[in-house]
Amino acid sequence: MCGIVGYIGNRQAFPILIKGLQRLEYRGYDSAGIALIHNGELNLYKQKGKVADLQRFVEQQDTEGTIGIAHTRWATHGEPNERNAHPHYSQTENLALIHNGIIENYAVIKEMLLEEGYVFRSETDTEVLVQLIDFMQKTNNVCLAEAVQLALSQAVGAYAIAVLEKGNNNQIVAARKGSPLVVGIGKDEFFLASDATPIVEYTDKVVYIGDEEIVTLNRNGEMKIVTISNVEKTPEIKKIEMSLSQLEKGGYPHFMLKEIFEQPKTLADSMRGRINVDANNISLSGFIDNKDKFLNAKRIIITACGTSWHAGLIGKYAFEEFARVPVEVEYSSEFRYRKPVINKDDIVIAISQSGETADTLAAVELAKSKGAFIFGVCNVVGSSIPRATHSGCYTHVGPEIGVASTKAFSAQVLALTMLALLLAKEKETISDDFYIKLINEINLIPIKIKEILKINNELKDFARTFTYAQNFIYLGRAYNYPVAMEGALKLKEISYIHAEGYPAAEMKHGPIALINQEMPVVVIATNAATYEKVVSNIQEIKARKGRIISVVTKGDTIVKNISDYVIEVPATEECLMPILAVIPLQLMAYHIAVAKECNVDQPRNLAKSVTVE
Numbered sequence: 001m002c003g004i005v006g007y008i009g010n011r012q013a014f015p016i017l018i019k020g021l022q023r024l025e026y027r028g029y030d031s032a033g034i035a036l037i038h039n040g041e042l043n044l045y046k047q048k049g050k051v052a053d054l055q056r057f058v059e060q061q062d063t064e065g066t067i068g069i070a071h072t073r074w075a076t077h078g079e080p081n082e083r084n085a086h087p088h089y090s091q092t093e094n095l096a097l098i099h100n101g102i103i104e105n106y107a108v109i110k111e112m113l114l115e116e117g118y119v120f121r122s123e124t125d126t127e128v129l130v131q132l133i134d135f136m137q138k139t140n141n142v143c144l145a146e147a148v149q150l151a152l153s154q155a156v157g158a159y160a161i162a163v164l165e166k167g168n169n170n171q172i173v174a175a176r177k178g179s180p181l182v183v184g185i186g187k188d189e190f191f192l193a194s195d196a197t198p199i200v201e202y203t204d205k206v207v208y209i210g211d212e213e214i215v216t217l218n219r220n221g222e223m224k225i226v227t228i229s230n231v232e233k234t235p236e237i238k239k240i241e242m243s244l245s246q247l248e249k250g251g252y253p254h255f256m257l258k259e260i261f262e263q264p265k266t267l268a269d270s271m272r273g274r275i276n277v278d279a280n281n282i283s284l285s286g287f288i289d290n291k292d293k294f295l296n297a298k299r300i301i302i303t304a305c306g307t308s309w310h311a312g313l314i315g316k317y318a319f320e321e322f323a324r325v326p327v328e329v330e331y332s333s334e335f336r337y338r339k340p341v342i343n344k345d346d347i348v349i350a351i352s353q354s355g356e357t358a359d360t361l362a363a364v365e366l367a368k369s370k371g372a373f374i375f376g377v378c379n380v381v382g383s384s385i386p387r388a389t390h391s392g393c394y395t396h397v398g399p400e401i402g403v404a405s406t407k408a409f410s411a412q413v414l415a416l417t418m419l420a421l422l423l424a425k426e427k428e429t430i431s432d433d434f435y436i437k438l439i440n441e442i443n444l445i446p447i448k449i450k451e452i453l454k455i456n457n458e459l460k461d462f463a464r465t466f467t468y469a470q471n472f473i474y475l476g477r478a479y480n481y482p483v484a485m486e487g488a489l490k491l492k493e494i495s496y497i498h499a500e501g502y503p504a505a506e507m508k509h510g511p512i513a514l515i516n517q518e519m520p521v522v523v524i525a526t527n528a529a530t531y532e533k534v535v536s537n538i539q540e541i542k543a544r545k546g547r548i549i550s551v552v553t554k555g556d557t558i559v560k561n562i563s564d565y566v567i568e569v570p571a572t573e574e575c576l577m578p579i580l581a582v583i584p585l586q587l588m589a590y591h592i593a594v595a596k597e598c599n600v601d602q603p604r605n606l607a608k609s610v611t612v613e
């Protein structure tokens with residue numbers, strides 16, 4: 001959840017670290033800090049608030065130094081304030097450490113250190129770790145890297161850390177377990193970060209640090225990796241394919257709006273080489289290479305969190321309808337702890353934009369240990385989940401920076417639909433004609449999204465009228481039910497308006513009690529097998545004076561006549577409608593949040609990448 005940056009080389013570290021923190025700010029933004037070594041002195045600068053607050057605070061101070069580490073925090077232990085912000089010093093201020101993750105046994109270690117006479121200045125588990133490293137260094141009389149190794153062999157939990165040592169201008173020691181860490185390799189310089197975004201403008205050569213590995217970055221350009229159990233590893237250099245422009249707003253006021261508008265392109269990118277209209281063919285190498293596994297699977301389990309979980313539900317409908325295979329969709333956080341039955345002939349599909357969500361990663365490891373075949377649907381290339389899976393399919397939508405997931409969702413739905421259709425085709429549970437029809441429909445999706453995006457200005461004006469609302473209900477049925485939940489999640493996470501997504505027919509089993517003339521009810525009522533049923537559900541709400549905002553198929557008249565506000569989307573196949581219907585809901589949530597002057601890209605209490613459980 002937190003963001004880590006580090007630099008060692010010939011340039012001034014401070015500007016690189018600040019810029020890096022800005023790029024990683026989506027990972028956490030309640031406080032930030034930097035440690036620099038200059039003339040042998042180890043200096044810390046920390047501030048509550050955003051990276052910009054830290055930058056302002058440090059402006060008048062001496063920030064010289066060609067080696068440093070920096071951190072942007074999403075609080076786990078201890079409230080967000082300057083005292084709990086990272087980096088943390090050790091007792092004698094000889095070491096400074098930044099940490100992303102949670103040290104679960106910190107209380108036991110702290111007890112031991114207190115008995116040894118250590119005094120603590122913060123409430124964090126991180127300070128416990130830096131004190132433990134200090135203790136190991138002193139009691140065993142070893143170098144920093146060895147002390148880190150000894151300390152980590154006692155730490156339980158997840159971490160990505162980086163440590164500096166006073167007087168040691170030549171070395172950063174870093175390590176990871178469960179939380180991501182990437183090293184960028186420049187000419188006589190190293191960059192360190194939680195993901196590649198702070199590195200991309202300096203180099204495209206990276207090494208992804210593996211679990212339980214400790215890396216020492218030396219000023220002479222030497223890099224050494226050892227495991228906690230002291231096995232030396234050869235760094236594997238990879239090339240990152242990410243451009244700087246992908247990391248900038250490109251004229252949009254917020255990343256979220258940019259990412260919503262990017263969807264015609266990102267979906268076309270996602271389809272490239274996979275959807276071939278001329279050959280009437282879908283090609284997914286992750287499926288083709290493992291066709292037998294898919295054909296022999298008795299069951300598919302989809303595991304994910306948040307928006308990715310919503311995409312998983314849509315995937316379930318498609319797999320079951322077309323490929324006639326039973327699918328269970330599980331919140332990763334529940335799946336990993338509830339002793340699920342997992343068989344060797346199960347396929348587990350893990351969906352994650354970031355590829356770093358701790359619960360999903362743990363669910364993957366659990367399913368792997370039971371012998372299931374694991375398939376990842378992820379966006380961030382080289383992230384932990386794709387590396388832990390047997391095979392998979394990248395969504396290829398480029399970096400998603402806005403905390404609210406938008407373009408990742410539409411591409412996840414697309415990937416799952418393509419997979420379901422391929423399986424169905426192989427199992428001969430759908431006709432060739434239907435398969436070809438779907439391929440053609442998928443191909444038209446980017447054009448149809450462009451069409452929907454034209455209503456942006458109209459939606460902007462309309463959204464303003466809803467800033468008063470305290471609650472929203474979103475309704476849908478079948479494929480549109482997960483869309484209702486996704487629309488509600490978008491609204492609540494960025495506008496702080498309470499919103500619930502419900503299957504439309506479930507209304508009368510309780511939530512209908514909430515309906516009055518104040519309550520906006522968003523109904524996704526596009527053409528579908530359940531269309532008439534949804535019309536009846538709308539009537540039930542109308543009868544209780546609810547305000548109906550409906551998303552309908554272009555040309556609809558029935559729902560239009562009974563709605564207070566109507567949003568039209570082009571017609572498509574029912575299984576593809578979620579990709580279209582979600583677009584106005586994303587825009588609506590965005591404009592309501594902007595009208596309420598909320599921080600759309602960095603909503604309170606949230607972080608983009610949830611690397612703690």
Ligand code: M6R
Pocket residue numbers: 305306307308351352353354355356357360403404405406489490493608609610
């Ligand atoms: O990176 P992931 O897809 O694994 O993230 C899962 C959720 O944390 C994420 O979708 C979250 O719900 C978003 N903020 C929703 O917009």
